Amino acid sequence: MLIKTSTYPLGPANKLSDDTIVQRLLSNGRFADAYKGELIEGDEYYVPYKKGSVNLIQYMEDNRLSVFYEYDVDNIVVRAKILKDGAYELFDTSQGGAGAHRGWLTGALMYLRDQEDVKSCTNQK
Helix, strand or coil: CCCCCEECCCCHHHHCCCCCEEEEECCCCCEEEEEHHHCCCCCEEECCCCHHHCCHHHHHHHCCEEEEEEECCCCCEEEEEEEECCCEEEEECCCCCCCCCCCHHHHHHHHHHHHHHHHHHHHHC
């Protein structure tokens, strides 16, 4: 599993309160719980998303995303895509293997949101 990390003070931590728990990367390559207020400049960390606090519908609305499905003759989904503004393809289940399995949409939206966080971090440098 690939985990996208940020280096403090860049990244999503600057939007969080000091008592929010994040995962700090230790020197041995493992993660440990830490409060955002304990991070010091240069700490590598990531913010685990809690499913209950993730509003993916709002994310889709804010970014003008839509979902497009392709079906076979037996009405079984064979491919699904996430489109921006109805045209620009951001995600396609036929690329990369797993297909349109249960939970693919949540995983894809969380991946896209994480990529935005990474992009915003690299633009701040």
